[in-house]
Amino acid sequence: MRTPLIVCNIGHEVALEAGDPLHYTPPRLIRQMRSALWSLPLWASPAWLAGDSWWVHPFSESLSPYLTDRELSHIAKGDVGDSELMLWGHEQSLAHSIAKQYGLSGGEACSELPQELMPCWTRAASARFFEKYSSVPWRSRVAMITQVEELAKLLTQEACLVKLPYSSSGRGLWRINQLDSQLEGTLRKFLQRHGTLLVEPLLDKLQDYGAEYYIDEAGEVQFVGLCAFETDGQGRYLESLCQAPEETLRQLTDSLSDPDELTQALAQHRAYLSREVAPYYRGAVGIDLLTYRPDGVSSRIALHPWVEINLRYTMGHYALDLYRERVPQGSYDQYRFGILSAPRAKALLSTANAPTLDDAGRLRSGLLPLTATDLATASHFAYLRTL
Secondary structure, eight states, rough: OOOEEEEETTTTTTHHHHHSSSSSSOOOHHHHHOOOOOHOOOOGGOOOOSSSEEEEOOSSOOOOOTOOHHHHHHHHOOOSSSSHHHHOOOOOHHHHHHHHHTOOOOOOGGGOOOGGGGGGGGGGHHHHHHHHHHHHHHGGGGGEEESSHHHHHTTSSOOEEOOOOOTTOOOEEEEESSOOOOOHHHHHHHHHSSSOOOEEOOOOOEEEEEEEEOOTOOOOOEEEEEEEEEOOOOEEEEEEESOOOHHHHHHHHHSSTTHHHHHHHHHHHHIIIIITTTTOEEEEEEEEEEEEEESSSOOOEEEEEEEEOOBOOOOHHHHHHHHHHHHHOOOOEEEEEEEEEEHHHHHHHHHOOOOOTTTSOEEESSSEEOOOOEEEEOOOEEEEEOO
C-alpha cells in the first residue's frame, strides 16, 4: 500500500466554483488559511488510514508549540517515496502541483471531476434529495430557482431561506419574509451570475449536526458518526463537540419528538450516497442537518435531514478523529474543537488555561493550541479545549 500524503486544503470549494481549472491560484484569504491550518492532520489522522505511516504536506513553517517529535516526524520534507495524494477536498490544480513537487503519480487526485458529481458541488444535490429521497412534509417547497418571480410565489406560503448555489460556510444566505426592490435587485444580479439559487422554508433552528460518512475502495458507504457543531449568527462555523459519536447519536435521538426521523434521515442519506455518489467517488463525505421547532412555539422538535452535502474531509470528521486520538478515555469533561480568526482568537487565548497533557499527548484540561499561537503572523487559530 502506498503511503498517504495528506493535504489539508481548506477552502477547496473556491476552486470548484471557478470550474476546477488545471491552472489556478486560490484567493489570498484561502492561502492564508492554509498557511495557518495545514498542520491539523498532525494531531489526528483519519480513522480509515491503516498503520502509522503517513505524511502531511506543509503549506508553511507555522506550527503549534505543543507538537512533539512524534507528530513532527509526519511532516513531508522532500523525499516521500511512492506516496499517494490524499487531499481533504478535490482540487485538481493543487493535486497537480503537489504531485510535481514530490515527483508523484497523482492518480485520481489529479483527475477531472466526473460530471455525475457536479450536483454535489452545488445546492442542486439538496433539491434532488428532497425530491427523490426525503419524506419531510415541506419537501415540495425546496427548489432551485432561476427567476425572482419563483421566489415571490414561494413567499406567499411562508418565509424562505435563500442560498447561493455553492456551499460557502454560512455566507451567501438570505432569510427572507418579503421582497423589497433592493433585495430583489441583489438576487437578480446573483441569478445573472450563478444561474440558480436554492430556496427552502426558513426554520427555527436549534442545533447543527454533521452526519459523517466514508465511501471505501469497494464503493461501500460507511457511517462514521454524528458530530454536533456551533455556528455564529451568520451561519459560519465556530466549534465542534468532541465526544463519542454514539453519545451524540443518543442525544439527538432523545431530543426529537419523533426519534424515527433520525433513523429515516440516515437511511435516506445512505440511499442517496449509494446511488448518486458512490459509483463515482471514494473518500470522506459529510451531510449537515439540524433540529428545529416546527411552529416556533411548542416544545416539539423536528429534524431537517439535509442542509448541504460536502464531498470532503469535514470539520466533523476531524472532530471525531480528535476525540479518538486526543481525548482521554472515560473523561467526564466536555471537549470542543474550534477555528477562529486571529482577532477573535486573541480574546480566547487571553483568558484560557494552559493545557495539561498526559503521557500519550491527550488533553486532560485547559486549551491546547493545534496551530501557531503567534497571531501577529497567523490569520487563523485552531484549538482543542475543555469546558
